[in-house]
Amino acid sequence: MSFQLTFSRRHKYEETDSGIPLNVILQFGGSEVECAAKVDPGAQFCLFRREVAEQLGIDVEAGIKQNLRTLNGSLVAYGHDVKLITLKVELDSYVCFAKDYGLPRNLLGRIGWLRRIRLAIIDYDQELYLSDYNAQD
Amino acid sequence: MAAAAVEKVVSEFEQLSPEQQREALRLLRQKLNGSAPHEAVTRPKRLNERAREYAWLEEHRAEYLDQWVALDGDRLLSHGPTLAHVRREAEAQGVEDALMILIETAEGPEFQKRGKGDRIVAVNVPMPDRSREHEWLKQHEHEYAGQWLALDDGRLISHGHSMKEVAAEAKKLGFPNPYFVHAESPDDLPWAGF
Numbered sequence: 001m002s003f004q005l006t007f008s009r010r011h012k013y014e015e016t017d018s019g020i021p022l023n024v025i026l027q028f029g030g031s032e033v034e035c036a037a038k039v040d041p042g043a044q045f046c047l048f049r050r051e052v053a054e055q056l057g058i059d060v061e062a063g064i065k066q067n068l069r070t071l072n073g074s075l076v077a078y079g080h081d082v083k084l085i086t087l088k089v090e091l092d093s094y095v096c097f098a099k100d101y102g103l104p105r106n107l108l109g110r111i112g113w114l115r116r117i118r119l120a121i122i123d124y125d126q127e128l129y130l131s132d133y134n135a136q137d
Numbered sequence: 138m139a140a141a142a143v144e145k146v147v148s149e150f151e152q153l154s155p156e157q158q159r160e161a162l163r164l165l166r167q168k169l170n171g172s173a174p175h176e177a178v179t180r181p182k183r184l185n186e187r188a189r190e191y192a193w194l195e196e197h198r199a200e201y202l203d204q205w206v207a208l209d210g211d212r213l214l215s216h217g218p219t220l221a222h223v224r225r226e227a228e229a230q231g232v233e234d235a236l237m238i239l240i241e242t243a244e245g246p247e248f249q250k251r252g253k254g255d256r257i258v259a260v261n262v263p264m265p266d267r268s269r270e271h272e273w274l275k276q277h278e279h280e281y282a283g284q285w286l287a288l289d290d291g292r293l294i295s296h297g298h299s300m301k302e303v304a305a306e307a308k309k310l311g312f313p314n315p316y317f318v319h320a321e322s323p324d325d326l327p328w329a330g331f
Contacts, residue, residue: 008260014275018321019328023267032181034265035317042330049319051285051300070331083258090259105319105328116255132257134220 005120007129009087015126022108022128026095027083028056035106039121039128043109044068046084046095047077052106053097056082060097068096075100084113089132091116181314186263190236202242207235220257236261270316282322287315296320 019038063078077096084093093112120129207223215226227235269291287307295306
């Protein structure tokens with residue numbers, strides 16, 4: 001048995017890239033920040049640096065506190081509703097921002113991103129395919 | 138202002154494209170209403186890619202509240218209750234990359250779903266092509282390892298250890314919406330997750 005999926009967008013990344021990066025635009029209120037984030041299907045949440053939240057004018061600690069488990073312990077983050085754009089698909093998303101400065105990278109995880117899109121990765125060719133997931137199809 | 142000067146302004150206005158005229162009127166309205174004068178400057182330039190669509194939305198938003206609309210330039214291809222509906226109708230007209238947006242109100246049924254799960258609110262929205270910035274990063278990122286970089290127009294605009302300061306410097310130099318990167322070093326150990 002074989003399966004076929006179709007996607008509206010294809011994105012090429014570099015073999016030399018660390019992880020699978022995507023350009024992301026985050027919007028909150030009247031502000032927006034464009035930055036890089038790594039695709040991480042193993043992450044439960046989208047997690048961004050505190051610095052990005054501050055640039056958007058978000059009061060980080062006013063969000064929903066989330067204790068997140070990591071490979072070597074835990075970290076505290078706060079969840080906020082923002083708009084998140086990747087590959088021309090705009091979502092109302094629940095995104096966590098780290099409590100502390102200096103988070104090593106921004107992550108695109110399941111809640112807030114992956115569960116509202118269709119995604120395929122052919123890492124051998126450094127290709128990522130993406131469409132919006134339309135629950136009302 | 139002398140009558141001749143007013144006539145000159147009107148004459149120049151008439152020579153603008155319809156999009157430029159709308160933008161000029163918007164700016165004038167802003168000035169008359171006393172709103173923030175820098176707003177037009179900070180409007181992301183990526184939106185110019187869909188200027189006709191966004192001008193249409195500004196003009197017709199009230200007529201399509203709580204509906205999805207599909208637009209090709211200033212042409213309304215479809216409107217209806219779901220993204221699937223407007224996508225089907227847009228594609229039936231041969232338009233594969235229509236801008237599809239949910240026009241919502243705070244009282245509407247879609248807005249009430251907020252916080253009950255993520256949802257798609259627009260498709261085919263403009264995003265800047267950052268391939269030139271990525272080319273620059275390939276050559277130079279390692280020189281700035283551990284710093285915040287603001288990139289635009291294929292080049293480095295500002296850099297430093299504070300994102301806030303880097304952003305402020307970029308804005309001061311006329312780049313209010315740059316692409317922010319926290320530079321990595323090629324000597325960093327491979328990533329194994331948090």
